[in-house]
Amino acid sequence: ETGVTQTPRHLVMGMTNKKSLKCEQHLGHNAMYWYKQSAKKPLELMFVYNFKEQTENNSVPSRFSPECPNSSHLFLHLHTLQPEDSALYLCASSQPGTEDWAYGYTFGSGTRLTVV
Amino acid sequence: ILNVEQSPQSLHVQEGDSTNFTCSFPSSNFYALHWYRWETAKSPEALFVMTLNGDEKKKGRISATLNTKEGYSYLYIKGSQPEDSATYLCAFRDNNDMRFGAGTRLTVKP
Numbered sequence: 001e002t003g004v005t006q007t008p009r010h011l012v013m014g015m016t017n018k019k020s021l022k023c024e025q026h027l028g029h030n031a032m033y034w035y036k037q038s039a040k041k042p043l044e045l046m047f048v049y050n051f052k053e054q055t056e057n058n059s060v061p062s063r064f065s066p067e068c069p070n071s072s073h074l075f076l077h078l079h080t081l082q083p084e085d086s087a088l089y090l091c092a093s094s095q096p097g098t099e100d101w102a103y104g105y106t107f108g109s110g111t112r113l114t115v116v
Numbered sequence: 117i118l119n120v121e122q123s124p125q126s127l128h129v130q131e132g133d134s135t136n137f138t139c140s141f142p143s144s145n146f147y148a149l150h151w152y153r154w155e156t157a158k159s160p161e162a163l164f165v166m167t168l169n170g171d172e173k174k175k176g177r178i179s180a181t182l183n184t185k186e187g188y189s190y191l192y193i194k195g196s197q198p199e200d201s202a203t204y205l206c207a208f209r210d211n212n213d214m215r216f217g218a219g220t221r222l223t224v225k226p
Contacts, residue, residue, distance in 0.1 A: 002159045042120065043205070043216040090160075101147035101209045104162040 003027045006091050006108035013081065014116055021076040021111045023091030031096045032074040033105065034066060037088040049074060050096055081115045088112050118142060120208045122217035129196050130225055136192045137220040139206030143187035148209040151180055151191055154219065155202045163191075163204075196224040 004025045013019050023032065034046040048056035049068040063085075065077040074091055092105035121140045129135050141149065148167045152160040164173040169184040177194045193200055203219040 002161070004159065040125065040218060042218045045213070101211070102165055102167055104150045104152070104165055104207075105214065106162075107152075107159040109157065109159045 002106050002108065004091055004093055004106050004108040006089075006111050008111060009109065010112045010114075012114045012116060013078065015081060015083070017081075018077070018079045020078065021089055021091075021113075023074040023076075023108055025072055025091075025093040025106070027093060027095075027106060029093035029095045029106070030071050031094045032068060032071070033092045033094075034074065034076050035090040035092065037090055037110070043090065047076075078113075081113075083115050086114045120206060120215050120217040122204075122206060122220050124220060125218065126221040126223070128223045128225065131196060131198060133196050133224075134192070134194045135196055135222065136190050137204065137222075139189045139191070139217055141187050141189070141206070141208035141215075142210075143185060145210040146184045146187075146208070147211060149182055149184075149189050150207040150209060150214070151189070152205040152207065153202050154205055160205060191220075193222070196222070198224045198226050200224050 007022045030051050032049045035043045036046055037043050045058050046060045047066040052068050052071055063080050067075040088110045090110045091108040094105045123138050148165055150165050151163040153163050154160040164180050166182040171182040173180050179192045182189045201224045203221045205219045207214045207216045
């Protein structure tokens with residue numbers, strides 16, 4: 001366990017379903033991230049939250065909707081997804097601040113999403 | 117180089133072999149280079165953070181070097197063991213972002 005917990009581990013959903021991914025950390029970190037990992041591609045940054053405020057949205061389609069109610073929890077709400085959205089969705093956290101570039105991210109184990 | 121590139125994409129070695137792989141990254145606006153080890157169905161786990169040109173880091177049988185002027189880092193594994201089988205990710209950190217490579221998938225056969 002890294003301290004970042006993602007649920008569910010696996011999710012199969014239809015294109016008309018609405019579902020949510022959850023990420024939780026109790027490391028005291030104030031930055032949280034959603035990444036998408038498709039086969040043989042680099043991790044693709046989707047959203048960044050710093051101190052509960054969204055600071056980055058990497059041109060992600062509106063069918064993905066993030067929510068950060070507090071600095072320990074991050075959600076990714078999914079609605080009318082496409083089969084090409086099938087991927088591993090990773091959550092990470094870090095502690096922003098002076099020299100934060102010297103500190104890496106703590107990752108969860110990911111949610112394997114399949115859209116049918 | 118604008119992106120982070122890792123080579124080879126995958127590697128199969130025999131137990132006991134030593135191996136190495138490469139991470140290439142932009143040589144401008146460098147802040148740090150991170151290496152992660154990612155076992156299947158687990159979380160990516162931080163291995164090293166390297167910040168200075170010429171840095172060398174070591175953890176057990178795994179070591180890494182850094183050349184920020186030419187934009188590359190090498191990861192070495194000495195005497196590979198089956199438990200070293202994983203994907204090794206590198207990530208380039210500038211003043212804004214962390215950009216990841218696609219990883220090198222290492223399989224060590226007993």
